[in-house]
Amino acid sequence: MNRSLIIAAAELRLILRSRLALVGVVTLLLLSAIAAVTSAVQMAETAQARAQAQIETDEQFKAQPNRHPHRMVHYGTYALRPVGPLAAFDPGVDSFTGTVVFLEGHRQNSATFGAARESSDLLRFGQLTPAFVLQTLAPLLLIFLGFATIARERERGSLRALAAHGASARSILGGKAMALGVVALLALAPALVALGWAALRQPHEGGIALLIALAYAGYLAAWVLGIVAVSGIARTSQGALIALIAAWALIVVLVPRAAAGIAGVADPLPSRVDTELAIAADLRRIGDSHNPDDPHFAAFKAETLKKYGVTRTEDLPFNYRGYMAQEGERITSQLFKDYAARADAIRARQSGWLGWAGVLSPALSVRDASMVGAATDLMTHTAFMNAAEAYRFDLVQRLNGLQATAVSGADDAARSKDPLADRRTRISADFWKTMPEFEFNAPSPAARVTVMVPSLLLLGLWIALAFGVLGLAARRMERHGA
C-alpha cells in the first residue's frame, strides 16, 4: 500500500481513539449538519413568506376601489426580493441589505426589513449557516485537529522512527494531509447534501451548486495543506498552534474586516440622508411640477401647447395634469437612476477592493464566490433594486397615463371643490387589475459564473501557495532528518 495512505489511516485511527479529537470532529459535523438543516428550514419559510407577501400585496393593490389614478400612485405597492434556491446555503447580504421596497410616486425608497436590523445584535456576529460554518468555524476546528499532526511526532521522536522505516517527508506530509482532508470532507458533507438538495429542486442551479462546492473544497484544501505544512515546519506543537491561530485570526477575521473598512474609507459611499438631500436640491434646481411658475414646467407647458396648436391646457386632447405628472416622474426617476448608478459604481469599486484583498485572505475569495454563486451578493441585490425601480417607474407612468387619458382635465381641476367632479375622477377599479405584477429573476447561472471566476482563480492561487509551503516543509524535514 502507498505509504501516504498507511500514514493517513494511522492518523485517522488516532483521531478516532483520541477523545479530544473525536469531540472536535463530532462538533464540526454537528455544527455543519445543524447549520444545513436550520438554514434550509429557515430559508424555506422565508421564501414562502416573501412569495405569499408578494401575492398579498399584489392582490391588495388590485382590490382597491374606484379611485383617482394619482391616489393609486401614492397608495403604491411593495416589491419583495425572492429567495433563490441556494440562499439556504449562503444567505449572503440578504440579512443586511433589506428585502422589501415600498414603491410609490416621486420617491425611490430603500429596501427595508433586513433580518440583522430587525433582530438582536447577535445576528451581526454571523448566522449559523453552512457558509459561515465552512468559512469561519471549519478552519478553526481543522487547526485544533491538525496543528500537532507532525509537530507532536517530532517532539515524541516518532517522526525519525517513521523516516528510519523508509517514510519520506513527502509521504508523511501527504498522509497527514489526506487524514485531515477526510475530516474536512466530513465537515463539507452536510453542506454538500444541502447544495445537492437545492440543485435537485432547481436543476438549472446544479452546475453552479457544484462550483460552490468545489470552491469550498478548495478553500478547506488550502487550510488542510497549510495546517500540515506549518505543523511540519514548527519546532513544537505549541509553536504550530500559535502560528495557525494567528493565521486564522488574520485570514478569517482581521483582513476581511480591515479590507471592508479600507474600501469604505478609500471610496466612501454617501449616506442615504446625504443622497436624499442632494436629490432634493437637484429637483429644486431642475423644476417643481407642483409650482405653476417653475421655469422648467412653464417651458414644458408652452412647448406642449405649441405642439398641439392650442393656447390653453383645457383645450388639449388629454388631461394636462396627468401629462405633466409623467414629465415630473420622468425627471425624478432619471435623477434616482443617476444617483443609484453613482452609488452602484462606488459599491462596485469597493467590491473590487475586497476582491483584490482576496490575495491576502482566501476567506474573502470563498465568501465572494459563495455569495455570487448563491445569488445573495451585492450584485444580485443591486439588480433587484434596479428591477424594483424600473417596475416602480413603469407602474407610476401607467397610472399617470390613466390620469392623462381617463380623467377629464376639467373634473381634475374642479375635484377639490366639486364632489361630483371628484367622483367622476375616480376611474374604474378594473384598471388596477390590468397593471403588471413585479417579477425579479436573479442573474443567470452563466452570468454568476463569470463574476465568480476571479475569486475562483484567487482560491487556486492559495491552493498553489499552500502546496508551495508544504514543499518547503518537506525540504526542511528532509534537511533535518524529519
Place this chain on the structure above:
Amino acid sequence: MTDYTLAIDNLVVERGSRRIVDGLSLSLAPGEIYALLGGNGAGKSTTLFAILGFLPVSSGTLTVCGHSPAASPDAVRASVAYLPENVALYDHLTARENVDYFLKVADCTRSRADIEQAFASVSLAEAAWDQRAGRFSKGMRQKTAIALALLRNTPLLLLDEPTSGLDPAAAADFHGLLEALSARGVSILMVTHDLLGAADTADRIGLIAGGRIANEWRAQASGPRFDLNTLHDGFAGVK
C-alpha cells in the same frame, strides 16, 4: 569493501559551522557487534544519523550494504533497523498495532503468527501484545522495538543508548537478544555509555573523541573478553 555491512571511511559531518564528526572510519562485518563509546557531544548519535541519511555527509564515504545514504536513502533505510534511546511507539496503538504500522511503513509483510513469534522471542509478556503502548515500561518498549527489528530482518541494527533506564535484569535480557541477532548475521552498531554492557556483548569497542575513533579494542577469543581496567582508563582519559 562491499563485504562489510557498514563501511565508513574518513567521514566528516558538519552541523552549521561545527564539525561534529571529523575523519571517523569504521567497518562492520556481518554478525559483528560494535560498541561506540564516548562522552557527550563526541559525535556518536551524529554518526548514527549520518548512517540513516538524516544528516548530510560533508566528506568521506559511508555505505550500508554497498549503498550510500545520500544516493540511495530508501535502500539504506530498508537495510537498517534503528532503535533510538527513547523508543518512539504510538501510545494509542497496541504493541501489535505499533509493529504492524511500522512494518507497513517499511513495506514489510509479516503474518500475525510472525509478529507473535517475534514478541515471544523478545520475552514480551503475552498480556502486553494487545495492550496500548501508553502503559508500557521502558523495557517493554525496548522489547517491542527489538521485536520490530527482528521482524524487519535487516542486516544492520543501530542502537542509541539501548540500555539506559533498564534495570539490570532487563539489560541482561537485552544483551542476550543482541547476541541472538548477531548469531543470525545481523551487524549491530551500538552507541552507549554502558562500559560493562558493551564489554559483555560487543566484538569491538571503539572510543570516539573529537569526532573520530580515538582508540579501539577487540574482544579476546579466550579469557576475559576485554580488560576492563584498560577500557576504563581509555574512556576516562578522553572524557
